Amino acid sequence: MLEDFNYDFQPAAPRDVIAHLSTGAYLLEGRNIVLLGPPGTGKTHLATGLGVKACGQGHRVLSAPATQWVTRLTASYRAGTLTKDLAKLRRYPLLIVDEVGYIPFETEAANLFFQLVSSRYEHASLILTSNLPFSGWGEVFGNHVVASAMIDRIVHHAEVITLKGGSYRLKNTNTTLPSEKQENKAQ
Numbered sequence: 001m002l003e004d005f006n007y008d009f010q011p012a013a014p015r016d017v018i019a020h021l022s023t024g025a026y027l028l029e030g031r032n033i034v035l036l037g038p039p040g041t042g043k044t045h046l047a048t049g050l051g052v053k054a055c056g057q058g059h060r061v062l063s064a065p066a067t068q069w070v071t072r073l074t075a076s077y078r079a080g081t082l083t084k085d086l087a088k089l090r091r092y093p094l095l096i097v098d099e100v101g102y103i104p105f106e107t108e109a110a111n112l113f114f115q116l117v118s119s120r121y122e123h124a125s126l127i128l129t130s131n132l133p134f135s136g137w138g139e140v141f142g143n144h145v146v147a148s149a150m151i152d153r154i155v156h157h158a159e160v161i162t163l164k165g166g167s168y169r170l171k172n173t174n175t176t177l178p179s180e181k182q183e184n185k186a187q
Contacts, residue, residue: 001045001048001049001052002018002022002046002049002050002052002053003049004045004049005018005042005045005046005049006042006168009042009165009168009171010041010042010163010164010165010168012037012041012162012163012164012165013042013046013161013163014161017159017161018046018050018161021033021050021159022049022050022053024053024054024057024059026125026159027054027057027059027093027094027125029157030120030122030123030124030125030157031125031157031158031159032125032126032127032128032154032155032157032158032159033047033050033125033126033127033128033158033159033161034127034128034129034130034154034155034158034159034160034161035047035127035128035129035130035161035163036129036130036131036132036133036134036160036161036162036163037131037162037163037164038131038163038164038165038166038167039131039167040166040167040168041163041164041165041166041167041168042163042168043098043129043130043131043163044098044099044129046161047063047096047098047127047129048063048096050127051063051094051096051127054093054094059093059094060091060092060093060094061092061093061094061095061096062089062092062094062095062096063095063096063098064096064097064098065097065098065099065102066097066098066099066100066101066102066103066105066113067099067102067103069095069097069113069116070105070109070112070113072085073085073109073112073113073115073116074108074109074112077108077112082112082115086115086116086119087119089116089119089120089124090119090120090123090124091124092124093124093125094124094125094126094127095116095120095124095125095126095127096126096127096128096129097126097127097128097129098128098129099129099130099131100128100129100130100132100137100140101130101131101132101136101137101140102131104139104140104141104142105140105141105142106142107142107143110140110141110142110143110146110147111146113141113150114141114146114149114150117150117153117154118150118153121153121156122157126154128154133162134147134151134155137150137151
């Protein structure tokens with residue numbers, strides 16, 4: 001799967017860094033990976049590929065979109081088992097959180113997500129994908145202070161990879177995404 005990534009379409013993806021990450025060494029150090037970029041640039045492909053590699057190396061991995069993680073955490077919180085669930089999740093060397101930023105979080109959801117990030121800080125790894133730069137996370141989490149504290153913990157021990165360009169899914173169409181139009185204007 002990781003071997004199928006099209007570096008020709010996504011030259012911003014650093015081959016050497018991704019090759020190193022595929023060894024799983026980051027998992028032994030509790031380091032994170034953050035993949036940022038517009039829709040269709042390969043963030044989920046890389047996250048999934050690195051997750052599959054980690055599984056192949058014997059690591060336990062859980063993967064879900066950010067909204068599903070929030071749903072799980074909310075259910076745990078309401079059942080009074082959040083602390084126990086966070087401890088269980090810490091036993092997984094890798095959690096993949098896809099699509100951070102696609103849907104804004106309510107205050108409670110943002111606080112629960114912050115607790116997930118904090119509970120894993122320096123203990124276990126996260127791979128996060130987002131279509132937004134970090135500067136936009138305050139809007140997603142509804143609180144710039146919470147977003148800043150979360151970003152601080154995530155990137156302290158992280159490899160941040162920013163992907164650029166158009167959508168791979170739309171490469172054979174005449175369709176341009178709004179995010180691509182903004183990127184083209186900036187250049």
